[in-house]
Amino acid sequence: xxxxxxxxxxxxxxxxxxSGLCRRLALRxxxxxxxxxxxxxxxxxxxxxxxAMLVGIAAAVLVASRLPFLGSQPLVTHDxxxxxxxxxxxxxxxxxxxxxxxxxxxxxxxxxxxxxxxxVNGVRMMWIPLPNxxxxxxxxxxxxxxxxxxxxxxxxxxxxxxxxxxxTGVVAIxxxxxxxxxxxxxxEQDLSRATTSALIAVALVGACLGFLPHNWFPAQMFMGDSGxxxxxLMLATSAISLTGQFGLPQIQPGTxxxxxxxxxxxxxxxxxxLALPLLDVVLAWTRRTIAGRWWFVADKQHLHHQLLRRGHSxxxxxALLYLWSALISFxxxxxxxxxxxxxxxxxxxxxxxxxxxxxxxxxDRSTEHPQIPSRRG
Numbered sequence: 256x257x258x259x260x261x262x263x264x265x266x267x268x269x270x271x272x273x274s275g276l277c278r279r280l281a282l283r284x285x286x287x288x289x290x291x292x293x294x295x296x297x298x299x300x301x302x303x304x305x306x307a308m309l310v311g312i313a314a315a316v317l318v319a320s321r322l323p324f325l326g327s328q329p330l331v332t333h334d335x336x337x338x339x340x341x342x343x344x345x346x347x348x349x350x351x352x353x354x355x356x357x358x359x360x361x362x363x364x365x366x367x368x369x370x371x372x373x374x375v376n377g378v379r380m381m382w383i384p385l386p387n388x389x390x391x392x393x394x395x396x397x398x399x400x401x402x403x404x405x406x407x408x409x410x411x412x413x414x415x416x417x418x419x420x421x422x423t424g425v426v427a428i429x430x431x432x433x434x435x436x437x438x439x440x441x442x443e444q445d446l447s448r449a450t451t452s453a454l455i456a457v458a459l460v461g462a463c464l465g466f467l468p469h470n471w472f473p474a475q476m477f478m479g480d481s482g483x484x485x486x487x488l489m490l491a492t493s494a495i496s497l498t499g500q501f502g503l504p505q506i507q508p509g510t511x512x513x514x515x516x517x518x519x520x521x522x523x524x525x526x527x528x529l530a531l532p533l534l535d536v537v538l539a540w541t542r543r544t545i546a547g548r549w550w551f552v553a554d555k556q557h558l559h560h561q562l563l564r565r566g567h568s569x570x571x572x573x574a575l576l577y578l579w580s581a582l583i584s585f586x587x588x589x590x591x592x593x594x595x596x597x598x599x600x601x602x603x604x605x606x607x608x609x610x611x612x613x614x615x616x617x618x619d620r621s622t623e624h625p626q627i628p629s630r631r632g
Contacts (some may be wrong), residue, residue: 256438258319258322258323258324258325259325259434259438259453259454259457261318261322262315262318262319262322262325262454262457262458262461263315263457263458263460263461263464264461265311265314265315265318265461266311266312266314266315266457266458266459266460266461266462266465267311267461267462267464267465268311268465269310269311269314269315269465270307270308270310270311270312270461270462270464270465270466271311271465271466271468271469272465273306273307273310273311274304274307274465274466274469274476275469276307277303277304277306277307277476278301278303278469278475278476280303280306281301281302281303281353281476282301284354285354286301286302286303286350286353286354286479287299287300287301287302288300288301288302288477288479300474300475300476300477301475301476301477302353302476302477302478302479302481303350303353303476303479303481304466304469304470304476304477304478304479304481304482305346305349305350305478305479305480305481305482305483305484305485306346306350306481306482307465307466307469308462308463308465308466308478308482308485308486309342309343309346309462309481309485311458311461311462311465311466312339312342312458312459312461312462312485312489313339313342313343315457315458315461315462316335316336316339316454316458319331319332319335319454319458320332320335320336324449325449325454327449328447328449330451331449331450331451331454333376333377334376334377334378334451334496335451335454335455337372337373337376337377337378338373338378338451338455338488338489338492338496340372341369341370341372341373341488341492342369342485342488342489344365344368344369344372345365345366345369345409345481345484345485345488346481346482346484346485347365347481348361348362348365348366348368348369348480348481348484349362349479349480349481349482349483349484349485350479350481352479352480352481353479353480353481362480362484363406366405366406366409366410366484366488367402367406369405369488370401370402370405370406370488371402373401373405373492373495374397374398374401374402378401378451378492378495378496379397379398379401379495380392380397380400380401380404380495381397383400401495404491404494404495404525405487405488405491405492405495407491407533407536408487408488408490408491408525408529408532409483409484409487409488409491410487410536411487411529411532411533411535411536412425412426412483412484412486412487412490412529412532413480413483413484413487414532414535414536414539414557415531415532415535415557415558415576416477416478416482416483417557418472418569418572418573419470419471419472419473419474419569419573420467420470420471420472420474420573421572421573421576422478422482422483422486423463423466423467423470423478423486424463424467424573424576424577424580425531425532425576425577425580426459426463426486426490427459427460427463427464427467428528428577428580428581428584429490429528429529429580429584430456430457430459430460430463430489430490430493430528431456431460432524432527432528432581432584432585432588433452433456433490433493433494433524433525433528433584434452434453434456434457434460435585435588436524436588437450437452437453437456437497438453439588439592441453450496450497451493451496451497452493452494452496452497455489455492455493455496456493458489459486459489459490459493463486466478466482472569472570472573490525490528490529491525494524494525494528523587523591524584524587524588524591527583527584527586527587528580528583528584530579530580530583530584531558531576531579531580531583534558535557535558538558539557558576562575562576562613565614565616566616575609575612575613578609578612579609579613582602582605582606582609586602586605586606589601589602590602
């Protein structure tokens, strides 16, 4: 655990320190978010937050490769290296989009290329659990499902990146939930606690925490597509690598207190972690298809827009989506680990509270403005 904590701190510190430099570069090169009808901010904001997070993640992976425990696991260092290479590719694609506003098809090609890098080098989904049986995937099916999952997660995070600090915090919560599950799984099953999944997840948490002070309302900089696609890729590969690192014979059901549900949680949990972004994607695709538009044609009907229309402040809407992310991801973990009616009841009560807070109309809305100019030279 100490090495994982060090990795988190390195990622957070490096991201925080590099963000200022990336902001200046974005301003110099003209990589700024112009104000559009569908946007919430009212002044241009520099991009390149994704570059800062990539530097933080790279620093964390490099440090991990030199540590006595994490660095001594060849599979972990091998997989992390290729995930990092894919992260560089997708971040470059995002930077080019932030600079030149590339078409959706070009970005999709870049996402597939990044997914192909990790797949070709062995980071892919190996099996799928079903009731009463486990399906082992052949190479072609494994590659197709893995690429699809990575591209889906990449676009899901991109869709939810609509308010200051929203995507950063949601991904940080989800990555922390997945790290918690990975660590508990290896402890409960008496397996090696050095896993690619845990390493990527904890580095991702650190990068998000390091960037959040720059991205919190009112944001000094945005992550841009370089950041949102990077976060989606890292979350997806963290989940996928778990199914590849442990073979089915290694994972057995727990005993005391019901133990964990290892055959199902590795695949259910990623969906729970990305529940809000995935829901936003499905609703957007459905809404735009019904309206006769392409799915990639942006609008102002996302979940966070709906919360703002109900009268929630900028920070209030972000806090509510944080609450839902934490409730769903950690709730699934708590129920899966304990299988206790008390835990289920507690999660249900919290869900009711979250529903009430979400549907209520604040009586005294904050005097926040959509975006307040500050220190934007």
